[in-house]
C-alpha cells in the first residue's frame with residue numbers, strides 16, 4: 001500500500017487528511033511544519049507527498065525545492081484558492097500537481113491515484129536492452145557502445161530494437177520489413193539489407209564486433225553468445 005506524507009501546519013486539516021487517507025487504505029505520516037516535512041521526506045520511504053504551501057518557517061515551496069533535489073517522488077501541493085503565483089512557482093520547483101483549498105476529499109483521492117499511476121507507468125515503461133557492450137534505451141533513444149554514444153536514425157534504431165526484442169530468433173527479411181517498416185512489402189526486401197549495413201557501419205565495424213548475424217537466404221539474428 002502506498003505511503004503518503006502529509007505536510008500541513010493546520011492540525012485540523014492534517015488530522016482530517018490523515019483519517020480520510022488511512023480510511024482509504026493508505027499509510028500516512030504527518031509533518032506539522034516544513035523542517036519536519038523535509039526531514040521525514042528524505043528519511044522515510046514515501047510514495048507521495050501532500051504538501052501545503054503556506055507553512056510557517058520553511059515554506060512549502062522551499063520544501064518542494066529541497067525534496068526535488070533528492071528524489072522524483074510525486075508532490076501534490078495544497079494551495080490557497082487564488083494564489084496563482086504560488087502554484088506556478090510550485091510547479092516550476094517540480095511539484096506534479098496542485099489542489100486548491102478548500103478541497104473535497106474525493107478530489108484529493110483522485111489526484112493521488114493519478115499521480116501514483118503516472119509513476120507506475122513511468123517505471124514500467126523504462127526499457128533498456130543490454131547486449132555485450134551495447135545498451136539501447138527505448139525511453140530516450142539513447143544507444144551506447146561501451147560509454148560512447150552511437151547515433152542511429154529512427155529506422156536503424158527500430159530495426160536494432162526489433163532484433164534485440166527477438167534475441168536468438170532468426171527473423172526473415174519479410175517479417176522485419178512488415179514489423180519495422182510497418183507495411184506489407186511485396187517483392188524487394190533489400191531495404192532491410194541496406195539498413196543492416198548502416199547499423200553495421202556504425203557499430204560492428206567501428207568497434208570490431210559482430211552483433212547482427214546474417215542467415216543466408218533467410219534474414220538476420222542477434223544471438224546471445226554463451227561463450228562470451
Ligand code: CA
Pocket residue numbers: 008009010052053054055
Ligand atoms: Ca498552512
